[in-house]
Amino acid sequence: MTPENLPxxxxxxxxxSAFSRLTGVFFEPKKTFEDIARRPTFLVPLALVIVFGIGxxxxxxxxxxxxxxxxxxxxxSSQTQQLSAEQKAQQIAIGEKFAPLIGYGGVILGTPIMxxxxxGILLGIAAGMMSAPITFKQxxxxxxxxxxxxxxxxxxxVVVMFLKNPEDFDLNNPLMFNxxxxxxxxxxxxxxxxxASSIDLFPIWVMFLMATGLKAAGGKRFSFGSGLSAVVxxxxxxxxxxxAMAAIF
Numbered sequence: 001m002t003p004e005n006l007p008x009x010x011x012x013x014x015x016x017s018a019f020s021r022l023t024g025v026f027f028e029p030k031k032t033f034e035d036i037a038r039r040p041t042f043l044v045p046l047a048l049v050i051v052f053g054i055g056x057x058x059x060x061x062x063x064x065x066x067x068x069x070x071x072x073x074x075x076x077s078s079q080t081q082q083l084s085a086e087q088k089a090q091q092i093a094i095g096e097k098f099a100p101l102i103g104y105g106g107v108i109l110g111t112p113i114m115x116x117x118x119x120g121i122l123l124g125i126a127a128g129m130m131s132a133p134i135t136f137k138q139x140x141x142x143x144x145x146x147x148x149x150x151x152x153x154x155x156x157x158v159v160v161m162f163l164k165n166p167e168d169f170d171l172n173n174p175l176m177f178n179x180x181x182x183x184x185x186x187x188x189x190x191x192x193x194x195x196a197s198s199i200d201l202f203p204i205w206v207m208f209l210m211a212t213g214l215k216a217a218g219g220k221r222f223s224f225g226s227g228l229s230a231v232v233x234x235x236x237x238x239x240x241x242x243x244a245m246a247a248i249f
Contacts (some may be wrong), residue, residue, distance in 0.1 A: 018044045025148050028210055029121045033216040037134075040141035046112060047147045052151040053107035061100060064166045070095035083088045110242045111147075122214065125230040131217040132226070142213025148204050153177075153202045167248060177201040194243035 015033045016024060024032030070092050083091070119140040124141070126132040157174040173180060180197030197211070206226070214227030 015039050022148060024210065025145055029212045033145070033209070033213040034143055036141050036213065037138050037217040039135045040135075042115075042141045042144040043132050045144040046115065047221070049144075049147050050107055050111050053152045054104065054109055056154045056158055057100070057103045057107065059161060060103075060171065064169050064171070066096045066099040066103075066169065067092060069171050070099060075094070092175060093210075115140065115143050115147065118210075121234050122210065125233065126214050126218065126222070126227065130222070130226055130230060132214065132222040132230075134214065134217040134222070138217040139214065142210060142217060146209035146213060149205050149209065150202060173197060175202075180243065189247065191243045191247040194246040195238065195239060198239040203235070207235060 015038070016032065018041070021032050021036065024035075054080075074088055074091055074095070081150050119136060122137045122143065123134065126136050153175060162170050162175055178197050178200035180193055180199075182191050183196060209230045211224055211227035212228060215222055217226040220228065
């Protein structure tokens with residue numbers, strides 16, 4: 001048998017370890033997401049985001065407390081302006097009791113549910129509308145690994161939390177890495193402020209990584225621009241919907 005007739009027995013490149021993927025997401029995203037597309041995994045990044053989320057809320061409960069956040073929401077709501085001081089105090093007490101359950105439940109249950117929902121939407125757009133040759137497992141893995149960068153934002157938020165006066169800490173916008181930091185709360189309007197607050201460093205970083213993951217999974221038949229379009233489209237719809245809800249309620 002001549003050399004040119006020999007079967008191709010070249011071994012596949014060795015897969016990256018979980019630690020290599022964690023560092024690679026930050027420093028070598030293209031190479032890392034290509035490896036993730038070949039061998040989709042999600043448990044490590046999913047667990048890491050949940051652990052950091054729990055750690056953030058533990059620190060928040062000890063340093064700031066839920067009473068401040070609930071009180072500010074009730075006092076800023078137009079629907080509670082007619083309530084008496086006693087009625088507001090009752091609502092604050094109830095909110096303070098249930099807010100931690102919602103916070104921790106949102107992290108533990110909401111994180112995987114959100115990742116599944118995002119992956120389903122991206123698969124529908126990329127594979128359904130753009131005919132990308134990708135699977136749900138590849139997209140879900142790319143989504144989970146993309147959200148690893150939010151661990152940095154949560155860690156930084158904890159640092160800011162302990163550096164600032166607890167009364168000045170904003171749970172909804174702890175780092176001010178967005179255009180909303182240029183305006184006073186709800187100024188010039190709730191709609192505009194919500195839009196500006198959505199243009200944030202970390203969500204943009206996450207979208208870039210998701211687009212990189214879709215490109216890696218789709219191969220040569222799927223461009224990075226197509227992946228970015230698949231990610232940005234639902235994000236724009238979500239941001240506009242959230243801004244509209246903020247303006248209404």
